[in-house]
Amino acid sequence: MRRASVSSAAWLVFTRDLTLAWRRWDEVAQPLIFYVVVTTLFPLATTPELAQLRTISGGVVWVAALLSSLLALESLFRSDVEDGTMEQWVLSGQPLGWLLLAKVACHWVLTGLPLVVMAPIVGTALGLPYEAWGTLVLSLLLGTATLSILGGIGAALTVGVRRGSVLLSLLVLPLAMPLLIFGSRAVSMAMDGDSPAGPLQLLAAIFFMVLSLGPLAMSAAIRISVES
Amino acid sequence: MWNWLHKFASPPHAYRLLGKLAPWFGWSSLALILLATWWGLVEAPMDYQQKDAFRILYVHAPSAWMSMFTYVMMAVAAGIGLIWRIKLAHAAAAAAAPIGASFTFLALATGSIWGKPMWGTWWVWDARLTSELILLFLYLGYMALRSSFDDPQRADRASAVLAIVGVINVPIIHYSVEWWSTLHQPASVTKLDKPSIALEMLYPLFMMIVGFQLFFGWALSRRLRGEILRRERNATWLKDVS
Numbered sequence: 001m002r003r004a005s006v007s008s009a010a011w012l013v014f015t016r017d018l019t020l021a022w023r024r025w026d027e028v029a030q031p032l033i034f035y036v037v038v039t040t041l042f043p044l045a046t047t048p049e050l051a052q053l054r055t056i057s058g059g060v061v062w063v064a065a066l067l068s069s070l071l072a073l074e075s076l077f078r079s080d081v082e083d084g085t086m087e088q089w090v091l092s093g094q095p096l097g098w099l100l101l102a103k104v105a106c107h108w109v110l111t112g113l114p115l116v117v118m119a120p121i122v123g124t125a126l127g128l129p130y131e132a133w134g135t136l137v138l139s140l141l142l143g144t145a146t147l148s149i150l151g152g153i154g155a156a157l158t159v160g161v162r163r164g165s166v167l168l169s170l171l172v173l174p175l176a177m178p179l180l181i182f183g184s185r186a187v188s189m190a191m192d193g194d195s196p197a198g199p200l201q202l203l204a205a206i207f208f209m210v211l212s213l214g215p216l217a218m219s220a221a222i223r224i225s226v227e228s
Numbered sequence: 229m230w231n232w233l234h235k236f237a238s239p240p241h242a243y244r245l246l247g248k249l250a251p252w253f254g255w256s257s258l259a260l261i262l263l264a265t266w267w268g269l270v271e272a273p274m275d276y277q278q279k280d281a282f283r284i285l286y287v288h289a290p291s292a293w294m295s296m297f298t299y300v301m302m303a304v305a306a307g308i309g310l311i312w313r314i315k316l317a318h319a320a321a322a323a324a325a326p327i328g329a330s331f332t333f334l335a336l337a338t339g340s341i342w343g344k345p346m347w348g349t350w351w352v353w354d355a356r357l358t359s360e361l362i363l364l365f366l367y368l369g370y371m372a373l374r375s376s377f378d379d380p381q382r383a384d385r386a387s388a389v390l391a392i393v394g395v396i397n398v399p400i401i402h403y404s405v406e407w408w409s410t411l412h413q414p415a416s417v418t419k420l421d422k423p424s425i426a427l428e429m430l431y432p433l434f435m436m437i438v439g440f441q442l443f444f445g446w447a448l449s450r451r452l453r454g455e456i457l458r459r460e461r462n463a464t465w466l467k468d469v470s
Contacts, residue, residue, distance in 0.1 A: 157386050161376045174365040175397050178404035217393050223384045
């Protein structure tokens with residue numbers, strides 16, 4: 001049998017997941033709805049004054065994005081491990097890290113990207129000025145992508161665990177704290193009229209580090225979950 | 229060297245060796261900690277700015293140091309266990325985690341008690357306190373992951389991956405929190421934290437750190453022995469020991 005190249009195998013995984021997601025699009029929409037609902041809670045809990053909301057708007061959008069991308073992570077590898085697909089991938093001879101990265105990339109397109117697109121709308125509702133839009137979108141682009149890979153490591157570790165969703169948040173949130181710091185800092189710097197280049201570059205640096213080392217950790221974790 | 233390593237890594241040998249080492253660690257740490265306590269609380273001069281309140285440093289700084297040392301040691305042990313498949317290394321990581329979490333908690337508690345007279349509040353979002361708090365979360369996550377598996381081998385290997393991911397992240401978390409707090413706070417708060425310390429104050433601190441390190445050795449030997457007993461409860465060599 002002809003063996004597929006790495007890129008075509010990864011592409012197959014990506015398109016397969018995309019197709020699966022389209023057939024259950026309501027599941028894809030749920031984190032997005034959660035995102036909007038959570039951001040609505042903040043004005044209700046604090047104050048409807050836009051002037052005051054403005055000061056925390058960047059942070060609120062970031063925290064809500066962090067939480068709602070965690071929400072979708074738990075099921076990332078579960079069904080594939082349960083029906084044996086993952087075992088076949090491990091045995092297929094393809095580099096497992098690439099396949100998992102393709103899966104995570106698809107997950108990001110389905111859950112991370114909508115959050116990024118939604119962010120300016122939600123931010124504006126909280127009084128975020130137009131000048132900060134670009135920074136918010138850019139910081140969330142880098143941040144949600146990094147978070148998807150970090151969360152992929154967590155999901156791979158907890159895939160065989162009962163009630164793994166709470167555990168997953170416990171594992172991933174402390175690791176995601178630097179993203180939150182740099183991301184919301186970049187937004188508030190842009191709101192003050194400063195150049196947000198510093199924190200954005202740090203976010204990009206973390207993204208590339210996680211992108212290079214993350215697949216190794218993910219495939220190690222999946223092998224542990226599948227083999228034993 | 230490999231022969232020696234394999235001999236040490238065998239549970240019966242390690243069990244006996246740790247049993248012999250534990251009293252040495254225990255008594256020497258007790259002696260050093262008592263001596264350093266007396267030296268630090270009675271002999272060392274008073275701080276001109278913080279008066280006697282600074283003396284909590286002799287508990288706070290060693291436990292903060294040990295909290296980080298233990299995490300790195302745990303990650304190194306987990307890495308050794310993962311790469312060379314040495315079960316004893318996994319057991320050492322498992323035994324070290326609760327000790328490290330306790331040191332972290334102690335550092336947080338003493339930091340908060342120290343903060344009350346110095347800053348006027350129990351908690352300040354100071355960079356060191358915050359990164360210490362995140363370190364505590366990392367410990368708790370590690371222990372939660374370990375305890376959620378029924379199969380001990382899987383628990384060992386999965387938590388080893390987490391420990392290694394965590395230890396790569398610790399410096400990033402530390403520097404990001406440092407940067408975050410310097411931007412948000414007046415410098416006067418952090419200035420109190422690193423005074424140019426007098427030598428008479430420093431000697432008992434060093435002694436205390438060595439004492440804490442030996443205490444860690446004692447606690448780890450005891451816990452590791454317990455961990456070996458738990459894992460090898462069906463092994464035949466245990467009958468000869470008891």
